[in-house]
Amino acid sequence: MPEIPEIPEILDPGELPIPTPPIGPLRVAHVMAGAPAGGAELFFERLCIAQAANGLDVLSVIRRDPDRLARLTAGGLTPRELRFGGQADLLTRPRLNAALRKFEPSVVVAWMNRAARFASTGPWTLAGRLGGFYDLSYYRRCTHLIGNTHGLVSWMTRQGWPAEQVHYVPNFATDIGQVAPKRPREIPDGVPFVLALGRLHTNKAFDVLIRAIARVPGVHLMIAGEGPERENLEALARTERVRDRVHMPGWTDPASLIRACDLFVCPSRHEPLGNVVIEGFSAVRPVVAAASQGPRELILHGRNGLLAPVDDDRALAAVMQMVLADHALAHRLAVAGRATYERSFGPKPVLAAWAEFLQRVAPRGA
Structure with a gap:
């Protein structure tokens, strides 16, 4: 990595x-x-x-x-x-x-x-x-x-x-640890899926995430949000040949989605805090993020989540694969994230x- x-x-x-x-x-x-x-x-x-x-x-x-x-x-x-x-x-x-x-x-x-x-x-x-x-x-x-x-x-x-x-x-963040998971109908059964939330804006770096998911075969990505970058992101998914694995349903109920995902990702280029990281901690899900301002305060790399350099789709894909391939690691990060939430957020x-x-x-x- x-x-x-x-x-x-x-x-x-x-x-x-x-x-x-x-x-x-x-x-x-x-x-x-x-x-x-x-x-x-x-x-x-x-x-x-x-x-x-x-x-x-x-x-x-x-x-x-x-x-x-x-x-x-x-x-x-x-x-x-x-x-x-x-x-x-x-x-x-x-x-x-x-x-x-x-x-x-x-x-x-x-x-x-x-x-x-x-x-x-x-x-x-x-x-x-x-x-x-x-x-x-x-x-x-x-x-x-x-x-x-x-x-x-x-x-x-x-x-x-x-x-x-x-x-x-x-x-x-609202405690969503007990919310019932709701798997999106767009995601085939038995297929792992990665979730990201936020406004479809260049600051959120969903373009980096789409390029990263192209390097993680067999995994689906859902980006729940809306904004001015939708058309560009859809075009990128086609260019990267992952259109069938990238889903953008708009704004939707985030709590049940977070609880259902296999991995929660915050790829932002600029993120002063990263409320979504705290929400991921709350939901007892493993969290991966780009090391922008807020996430690098919230995440202690290797303890309650994993970080990748900002704007680096190769590195982001590598840490995503690391978590998705190791259930013990995913569980350890999720439990540690929940403990961070309970103590401080x-x-x-x-x-x-x-x-x-x-x-x-x-x-x-x-």
């Missing part, structure tokens, strides 16, 4: 401390002005619902989106919808400020650039939550920044933010980390 690029020393995710402070009377407002779908947007929903269920008083402020409104409402919240438009939107900022002053939060969390641009300062602590390497000028009103990877936290401090005002707080440890963060940064006397 080709040599994996050097991976910086980080804490084993299983060795991260799990703080468990009481939440107390804190009130938190989460402000999300993102797209209808996306990893950060879906985690925002999960976090708001879980914190409220855990006894925290939560206000969720969202960009107008009937589906998100319905999911948050079903989760027991009463979201506030605002426009969050462009430069001509003169009403969202005062309406947001009024909603916050009425709610009286201890901490306001602005999720990504647009929310941070509209968020107001006040008698609360304003924190910006980043899931990528964004332009920090959007967060100039924030006192604290949150990164969901160690790499992001290091990058933010290198940009000049004081280390004591930058915080690592990870994401959690399940709801309980992540909610505890968020509670500790809120207690730390809330105004005195909150």
Whole structure:
């Protein structure tokens, strides 16, 4: 197998401390002005619902989106919808400020650039939550920044933010370890299949994965997602003569698919975190990934998954074959991944980390 690029020393995710402070009377407002779908947007929903269920008083402020409104409402919240438009939107900022002053939060969390641009300062602590390497000028009103990877936290401090005002707080994924597997009808019985999830975009490197699957005979690949690269990927599958082994059904129920697959792959060129890797851990499936920013933090090569160099279809095919040919290895990686999930990326440890963060940064006397 080709040599994996050097991976910086980080804490084993299983060795991260799990703080468990009481939440107390804190009130938190989460402000999300993102797209209808996306990893950060879906985690925002999960976090708001879980914190409220855990006894925290939560206000969720969202960009107008009937589906998100319905999911948050079903989760027991009463979201506030605002426009969050462009430069001509003169009403969202005062309406947001009024909603916050009425709610009286201890901490306001602005999720990504647009929310941070509209968020107001006040008698609360304003924190910006980043899931990528964004332009920090959007967060100039924030006192604290949150990164969901160690790499992001290091990058933010290198940009000049004081280390004591930058915080690592990870994401959690829904526990799908008990979901019933559902084998896709497109995959013949008795044939191993590899699964990948995500938007069909060049960053996700599904082209590399299709070239890799061409080097793994007898194995089928399913890429569940939609996006602008569909036509190019379909053409590539024909060129690589694997059209009959590559299936792209669009967005579909991911949990049952992950549970059913023989191998879960994240081939991304750019992946600040890699929520899909955590989902693979949760589902007790062996995970292989390209060594982009997020996966190389989550995966300890040879222990809870395997890594291949970015943009290297030969190396990716080699590690895929390694797992598919060795059931003992696949089982060991899957069990270790599940242990990583339970210790560091399940709801309980992540909610505890968020509670500790809120207690730390809330105004005195909150």
